[in-house]
Amino acid sequence: TxxxxxxxxxCKxxxxxxxxPVDCFHEGPNFLVIDPDECIxxxxxxxxxxxxxxxxxDELPEGQEQFIQLNAELSKIWPSISEVKDALPDADEWNGKPDKLQYLER
Ligand code: SF4
Ligand code: F3S
Incomplete structure (x- = not known):
């Protein structure tokens, strides 16, 4: 997956x-996740x-392993998203910043 x-x-x-092709993305306030049960x-x-x-x-960068569980968990709670929308207002500024997990909104 x-x-x-x-x-x-x-960023989002x-x-x-x-x-x-299977619409397996789910949307939270400032993050998206993939439903591992739907991803083909x-x-x-x-x-x-x-x-x-x-x-x-299988190719996650070091330190990102916890996102396997987060995608599985949050995809069951958050609504599906299948249409592109505007990125978050400061997306370009936040792109590449380290340690963003602390800002995850649920
Ligand atoms: Fe969707 Fe999975 Fe394909 Fe990505 S890899 S587009 S999440 S089915
Ligand atoms: Fe997030 Fe990249 Fe999609 S920033 S919303 S995974 S295009």
Whole structure:
């Protein structure tokens, strides 16, 4: 399955949702997650993210392992999103900033 990782937080560009053939993205206030039970590993979303926040769970960068659980958990709670919308207002400023997990809103 594919996993949305930390750099999506406070950016949420949403380009990823446009290409997903099974609409498995779910939206929170400042982060998106992938439902691991719906993702078919098509790989299409990975190159679409301007923040490079999407990885296969087998290729997660060091320190991002906890996002496997967060995607599984939050995708069951948050509503589905399948249409692109504007990124968060300061997305370009937050893109690439470290330690954004503390800002995750649920
Ligand atoms: Fe959707 Fe494919 Fe990305 Fe999985 S890998 S979230 S199915 S676009
Ligand atoms: Fe997040 Fe990247 Fe999608 S920033 S909303 S995973 S395009």
């Amino acid at each position: 594919f996993v949305v990782t930390e750099n999506c937080i406070k 560009y949403t380009d990823c949702v446009d290409v997903c 590993d098509c790989t299409l979303c990975e190159p679409e993210c301007p923040a490079h926040a999407i990885y296969s769970e």
